[in-house]
Amino acid sequence: MKTRNIVLASVAVLFCTASACATTIAHTWVSGSGSDTNPCTFASPCLTFGGALANTSAYGIITVKDAGDFGAVTISKSVTIDGSNLGSIISTSTNAIWIYNTVTEPINVVLRNLTLNGMVTGETGVWTTGAANVTIVNCLFENFISNGIGTYNNAAENFVVRDTVIVGGNYGFSSFLGSSPAFYASLQNVTIMGAEEYAVYNAIGVMEITGSVLTQSITGVAAGNGATISVASSMITANNTGVYSETGAKIRLDNNDIYDNTTAIGNGGGIVKTSTTNKVSGVIAIPAADISNSVTF
Secondary structure, X not given: OHHHHHHHHHHHHHHOOHHHHOOOEXXXXXXXXXXXXXXXXXXXXXXXXXXXXHOEEEEEEEEEOOOEEOOOEEEOOOEEXXXXXXXXXXXOOOOXXXXXXXXXXXXXXXXXXXXXXXXXXXXXXXXXXOOOEEEEEOOEEEOOOOEEEEEEOOOOEEEEEEEEEEEOOOXXXXXXXXXXXXXXXXXXXXXXXXXXXXXEEEOOEEEEEEOOEEEOOOEEEEEOOOEEEEEEOOEEXXXXXXXXXXXXXXXXXXXXXXXXXXXXXXXXXXXXXEOOOOEEOOEEOOOHHHEEOOOOO
């Protein structure tokens, strides 16, 4: 009987895949010619981000070795994914990346040098529910039907999006009202174009937009009840409405070009503070009592 058990154990090890049996490592790799039965090392890379994530320790890094489509992935631990300007995710039916927190401690996710494409049927490029810190750098989002980047913040969240382009979708970047009001986002050198509703919509918390372009959308930037948005040194152009502040919201504008919008500043019942350094053309529908030439709240 003892000999039989030893034989069975040996067979089990023989047929155990590397992906299932390997301990996690700090740095994993994916390749268009890889396999998820590999240990995800540089010499033996995995095929998908999901396969690599299972082999990557918390706070580790997944790097794209060569070009490929590495599949939609759900992230629930701290990790960095670096696409090396070679990696893409084509997601035709769901979110390309879903980040959610299943543990009590905060998680930190960094996404950089990636292309995400919804092919006009995929839901959202990056969707988060309760992730603590999300950083997105040098990425392209295109052809998603709902959001390029979206969050329903049921826990405190911080976003940094830098050097990124978002094309199409109902929303370019959106934060929706969850159970937590603790939300902060910084958009730096971000271009958002062709959104069917809002290029940027912030429902709660604080958002800062600098050096960015919001264009060819129904609304360029909108703040929901209770939200504050500051926009500086940016272009808001060729939208139906450039700026829209809902009742209870505040938008601060400093050193922006706001032009070629059907309505430059719409009347949503909220407050808009402007500086004299803005260059604005077009209809200003907001009442004079709700707008001033001071950026101080």
